[in-house]
Amino acid sequence: MAEIDLLARLPKTRRDIRKRHEAQTPGNIAIARQYGEGYFDGSRDVGYGGYRYDGRWIPIAEDIIRHFGLKAGDRVLDVGCAKGFLVKDLMKVCPGLEAFGLDISEYALTHCEPEVVGRLHLGSADRLPFPDRSFSAVVSINTIHNFERHDAIRAVREVERLAPGRGFIQVDAYRTAEQRELFLSWVLTARYHDYPHEWIRLFKEAGYTGDYYWTILE
Numbered sequence: 469m470a471e472i473d474l475l476a477r478l479p480k481t482r483r484d485i486r487k488r489h490e491a492q493t494p495g496n497i498a499i500a501r502q503y504g505e506g507y508f509d510g511s512r513d514v515g516y517g518g519y520r521y522d523g524r525w526i527p528i529a530e531d532i533i534r535h536f537g538l539k540a541g542d543r544v545l546d547v548g549c550a551k552g553f554l555v556k557d558l559m560k561v562c563p564g565l566e567a568f569g570l571d572i573s574e575y576a577l578t579h580c581e582p583e584v585v586g587r588l589h590l591g592s593a594d595r596l597p598f599p600d601r602s603f604s605a606v607v608s609i610n611t612i613h614n615f616e617r618h619d620a621i622r623a624v625r626e627v628e629r630l631a632p633g634r635g636f637i638q639v640d641a642y643r644t645a646e647q648r649e650l651f652l653s654w655v656l657t658a659r660y661h662d663y664p665h666e667w668i669r670l671f672k673e674a675g676y677t678g679d680y681y682w683t684i685l686e
């Protein structure tokens with residue numbers, strides 16, 4: 469298991485934390501957790517405020533391919549793939565790579581990029597409908613924190629089951645009390661979030677041997 473920032477080249481999003489904090493109502497949280505149109509393409513109060521392809525995942529796809537040494541013919545899975553931007557870019561960067569995605573959002577999958585039609589599966593990260601060891605690598609970015617701790621463990625086990633030692637999981641975390649406060653003023657969907665050492669404890673409990681990194685608001 470190693471800590472590695474595979475999203476280092478992702479542009480930082482500008483966030484109006486104060487405005488979001490005011491919008492953190494139970495109603496908005498409930499809308500966000502439906503992962504429907506509101507979450508992806510509705511207002512910023514309930515999610516992304518417009519989730520559109522702009523190529524920003526291409527450098528991340530390059531880094532994932534390099535990190536895992538992926539090549540044409542290999543299979544890679546993105547768990548929590550949303551509209552399939554990363555799946556598309558993995559195949560763009562490495563022609564012949566067999567990239568797939570899985571997400572719980574029917575809205576995201578039915579509004580996916582044309583290049584990934586037929587490659588995205590509807591399902592939940594804690595029950596991946598694929599055989600053991602069936603992927604050369606599995607990534608899950610900003611998704612597994614949406615479970616309660618117990619189910620997050622199941623989801624981490626699923627990543628490990630499909631690609632032992634060849635996973636990459638990124639989740640919400642904070643290193644300081646100040647970062648935690650900031651995070652709590654922003655969060656809508658995450659149910660389990662913690663300090664890195666607690667996440668690492670969870671990974672160990674799950675028997676996870678892949679890599680990981682943190683999404684930290686600063």
Ligand SMILES: C[S@@+](CC[C@H](N)C(=O)[O-])C[C@H]1O[C@@H](n2cnc3c(N)ncnc32)[C@H](O)[C@@H]1O
Nearest residue numbers: 503548550571572573591592593609610611614
């Ligand atoms: C913050 S978005 C991240 C999307 C993409 N991975 C990225 O980093 O841009 C969280 C994604 O997790 C999906 N999701 C939430 N709960 C899930 C679950 N139980 N199983 C699979 N996907 C889930 C949502 O629909 C959404 O697409």
